Amino acid sequence: ARAGLVTVPRLGRAVAAAQVGGPVGGPAVDPAVGNVMAPIRVLNDGLLGVMRAGKPTPFRDRFHMLAPTVDRVFDLAGILRISVGPRWAGIDAAQQTALTRVFRRFTVASYVDNYDSYADERFDVAPTLRAIGADQVVSTTMVPASGDTVRIDYVMRQKEGGWKIVDALLDGTISRVAVQRSDFRGVLAQGGAPALIVSLERKVADLAGGALES
Numbered sequence: 001a002r003a004g005l006v007t008v009p010r011l012g013r014a015v016a017a018a019q020v021g022g023p024v025g026g027p028a029v030d031p032a033v034g035n036v037m038a039p040i041r042v043l044n045d046g047l048l049g050v051m052r053a054g055k056p057t058p059f060r061d062r063f064h065m066l067a068p069t070v071d072r073v074f075d076l077a078g079i080l081r082i083s084v085g086p087r088w089a090g091i092d093a094a095q096q097t098a099l100t101r102v103f104r105r106f107t108v109a110s111y112v113d114n115y116d117s118y119a120d121e122r123f124d125v126a127p128t129l130r131a132i133g134a135d136q137v138v139s140t141t142m143v144p145a146s147g148d149t150v151r152i153d154y155v156m157r158q159k160e161g162g163w164k165i166v167d168a169l170l171d172g173t174i175s176r177v178a179v180q181r182s183d184f185r186g187v188l189a190q191g192g193a194p195a196l197i198v199s200l201e202r203k204v205a206d207l208a209g210g211a212l213e214s
Contacts, residue, residue: 033127033128033129035162035163036129036136036138036156036163037125037129037138038162038163039072039073039154039156039162039163039164039165040073040125040138040140040154040165041125042069042072042073043069043070043073043165044123045069046065046066046068046069046070047066047069047111047115048118049065049066050062050065050066050111050112050115050116051115051116051117051118051121052118053065054116054117054118055116055117058211059109059112059207059208059209059211059212060208060211060212062112062116063108063109063112063208063211063212066108066111066112067104067108070104070107070108070111071104073164073165074107074164074165074166075157075159075164075165075166076100076103076104076107077100078157078159078164078166079103079107079166079167079177079180080099080100080103082166082177082181083103083177083180083181083184084099084181084184084188084196085181085184085185087188087192087193091192091193092193095193095194095197096193098193098197099193099196099197099200102197102200102201102204103200105200105204105212106200106203106204106207109203109204109207109208109212110207112207112208113207119144119145120144120145121142121143121144121145122142122143123140123141123142123143124140124141124143125138125139125140126138126139126140126141130153132155134157134158135155135156135157135166136155136156136163137153137154137155137156137169138153138154138156139151139153139172140152140153140154150170150171151170151171151172152168152169152170153168153169153172154167154168154169155167155168155169184196187199
């Protein structure tokens with residue numbers, strides 16, 4: 001990704017449609033499993049929309065297309081707290097609010113930047129789950145029109161209001177949250193929360209080409 005704070009490799013052109021439970025006429029999906037997978041279907045639909053809109057549509061418009069989906073399916077507040085780590089408790093309320101706001105914008109902008117075109121890709125979702133303690137992992141595979149597939153797993157956690165994404169694992173192992181935590185730690189060590197806020201604001205501006213208001 002071009003987003004410097006997240007060094008997970010770029011996933012652009014990655015998602016078309018989620019196919020849960022195999023082709024039409026395949027085995028039925030257990031309702032409990034379906035509930036865990038539902039946010040992934042919502043995310044894939046949102047990504048498909050911005051992919052089809054593509055670069056001819058202004059970045060700002062694609063950002064606002066995807067933002068409600070990101071708000072709905074991710075536990076952004078929880079991800080931010082884990083990414084900041086123990087320092088979170090020592091950050092004052094005003095700076096926590098500012099960090100939460102810019103982290104949301106950074107997350108949405110990163111996805112809009114990565115999923116910026118469509119070329120007949122699809123995203124297959126495995127019909128079974130993998131447990132990590134109380135969390136559940138939804139395993140997905142990006143299948144391009146040609147070339148190698150890419151595995152992206154989503155770690156799901158039961159929250160008030162349903163299951164939320166709390167991490168994404170590239171190739172089933174590389175944790176986006178772990179990468180963010182490592183990068184955030186360096187910035188926080190140099191300048192605390194104000195430095196992280198400024199750094200994220202710069203990343204958003206870079207991703208959006210200055211197209212988003214402050």
